[in-house]
Amino acid sequence: MAAQSQYAELAHQLSAVGAVKRSLARILPAECPGGSAAVLTLLEAHGEMRMSRLSELLAVDMSVTSRHVAHAAQRGWIERSADPADKRSRILRLTPAGQDLLDELARRTTDVFARTLDDWTDDDVGQLNRLLARLLSSFGDSRDRRPDLSYPRTPMRQETPVRHRT
Amino acid sequence: MAAQSQYAELAHQLSAVGAVKRSLARILPAECPGGSAAVLTLLEAHGEMRMSRLSELLAVDMSVTSRHVAHAAQRGWIERSADPADKRSRILRLTPAGQDLLDELARRTTDVFARTLDDWTDDDVGQLNRLLARLLSSFGDSRDRRPDLSYPRTPMRQETPVRHRT
DNA sequence: TATTGTTATACTCTATAACTATA
DNA sequence: TATAGTTATAGAGTATAACAATA
Incomplete structure (x- = not known):
C-alpha cells in the first residue's frame, strides 16, 4: 500500500490526462467524434459483437453506446444486422469505409x-x-x-449555498 | 521511438482512463463537481493566484476556469479579491470552508x-x-x-452522410 | 491597441428513466 | 417477468466568440 501523498498526486495526474485526450481528439476527422472512434477501434480489435458486449468494453452505459453506434452507423462506418439467435440483439460489424477511417486514424x-x-x-x-x-x-x-465506493451525497457543511454580495 | 502498435494501445488506455475518473468522481460531495475540486486542489498546492495562472495549471480555456471559479466562490470555498497591481485581475484564495472541503476530499x-x-x-x-x-x-x-498537431477538418470519404433505410 | 476576465452559445460525453420488442 | 436496445432528458466539461473594464 502506498502513501497518502502519492494517492493525491495520482488523482491529480489522472485529472490532468484530460488535456492529453483533448490533444489527441484534435486529430479526429470531421463527423467523427471520440465516441465513434472508440466504437470503431473496439470493433477492429475484437471483431463483430453485440451492443451489450461493446458497452462493457467501452465501460459506459448501453444508452451511451447506442448513441455512438447510431452515429457511426448513419455515416456508414459500421453496420447493424439482426442476431438470428436473439431477435432483440443486433450484431455490429465494421464496414470497409469504417476500416478506411480507422486506418487514417491510426496514421494520424x-x-x-x-x-x-x-x-x-x-x-x-x-x-x-x-x-x-x-x-x-x-x-x-x-x-x-x-x-x-460511493459516498452519501449529503456531506459536511455548506449544504445551503453561501450568499455573497454581488 | 516506440512501435506503432504501442501508440495505438496507449491511445486506447488513455481513452479508457475516463472510467477511472468517473469512479473517482463518485466520491465528490454534493454541490462539488470535478471542476471545483480541481480548482481547490491547485489553490492548495500552489497558493493564491490569478485566474490566468489557474487557467494555465488547469490546462483549459480561461472561460472554463471562470465558470469553475464562480461556482466555488458562490459556495464560499474560495474568495476573489482585487489585485492592487492590476485592477483587471482577481486574486483567488482558499477559504477555511474550502480547506475543510479539501481535507474531506483527501480522506475520501x-x-x-x-x-x-x-x-x-x-x-x-x-x-x-x-x-x-x-x-x-x-x-x-x-x-x-x-x-x-491538428489536421484539416475535411478528410477522407463519407463527407455526406450515408442514407439508410429507417 | 492589447490584455484580463466574464458571459452566451454550442458541442461532446455521460447517466437515469421510460419505453418497445423479444425471450 | 426479465432482458436487449432505443430515446428523452438532464448535468458536467469544454471551446469559440463577443463583450466589458483596465493597461
Missing part, C-alpha cells in the same frame, strides 16, 4: 505520438501501457463486485 | 485508492505517477510551441 495517431513522444523509448511506452492497464483492471475489478 | 480519495489499489506497492504508484507526469509534460511542452 502514430504521427502525433511519434512527434510528441520523440524522446520516449519503446520500453518507456510499454511500461506506461502496462501500468495503465493494471490501473484500469484494478478499478474495473472493484467495480464488478461494487462494494461501497 | 485516500480511502478509495487504498481499497482499490490494495495490491499496489509504493513503488508501483510512484512509477505510474512519474510516467504520467512525463506524458503530460511531453504533451504540454509540445502545446506551447504548438506546431502542427
Whole structure:
C-alpha cells in the first residue's frame, strides 16, 4: 500500500490526462467524434459483437453506446444486422469505409505520438501501457463486485449555498 | 521511438482512463463537481493566484476556469479579491470552508485508492505517477510551441452522410 | 491597441428513466 | 417477468466568440 501523498498526486495526474485526450481528439476527422472512434477501434480489435458486449468494453452505459453506434452507423462506418439467435440483439460489424477511417486514424495517431513522444523509448511506452492497464483492471475489478465506493451525497457543511454580495 | 502498435494501445488506455475518473468522481460531495475540486486542489498546492495562472495549471480555456471559479466562490470555498497591481485581475484564495472541503476530499480519495489499489506497492504508484507526469509534460511542452498537431477538418470519404433505410 | 476576465452559445460525453420488442 | 436496445432528458466539461473594464 502506498502513501497518502502519492494517492493525491495520482488523482491529480489522472485529472490532468484530460488535456492529453483533448490533444489527441484534435486529430479526429470531421463527423467523427471520440465516441465513434472508440466504437470503431473496439470493433477492429475484437471483431463483430453485440451492443451489450461493446458497452462493457467501452465501460459506459448501453444508452451511451447506442448513441455512438447510431452515429457511426448513419455515416456508414459500421453496420447493424439482426442476431438470428436473439431477435432483440443486433450484431455490429465494421464496414470497409469504417476500416478506411480507422486506418487514417491510426496514421494520424502514430504521427502525433511519434512527434510528441520523440524522446520516449519503446520500453518507456510499454511500461506506461502496462501500468495503465493494471490501473484500469484494478478499478474495473472493484467495480464488478461494487462494494461501497460511493459516498452519501449529503456531506459536511455548506449544504445551503453561501450568499455573497454581488 | 516506440512501435506503432504501442501508440495505438496507449491511445486506447488513455481513452479508457475516463472510467477511472468517473469512479473517482463518485466520491465528490454534493454541490462539488470535478471542476471545483480541481480548482481547490491547485489553490492548495500552489497558493493564491490569478485566474490566468489557474487557467494555465488547469490546462483549459480561461472561460472554463471562470465558470469553475464562480461556482466555488458562490459556495464560499474560495474568495476573489482585487489585485492592487492590476485592477483587471482577481486574486483567488482558499477559504477555511474550502480547506475543510479539501481535507474531506483527501480522506475520501485516500480511502478509495487504498481499497482499490490494495495490491499496489509504493513503488508501483510512484512509477505510474512519474510516467504520467512525463506524458503530460511531453504533451504540454509540445502545446506551447504548438506546431502542427491538428489536421484539416475535411478528410477522407463519407463527407455526406450515408442514407439508410429507417 | 492589447490584455484580463466574464458571459452566451454550442458541442461532446455521460447517466437515469421510460419505453418497445423479444425471450 | 426479465432482458436487449432505443430515446428523452438532464448535468458536467469544454471551446469559440463577443463583450466589458483596465493597461
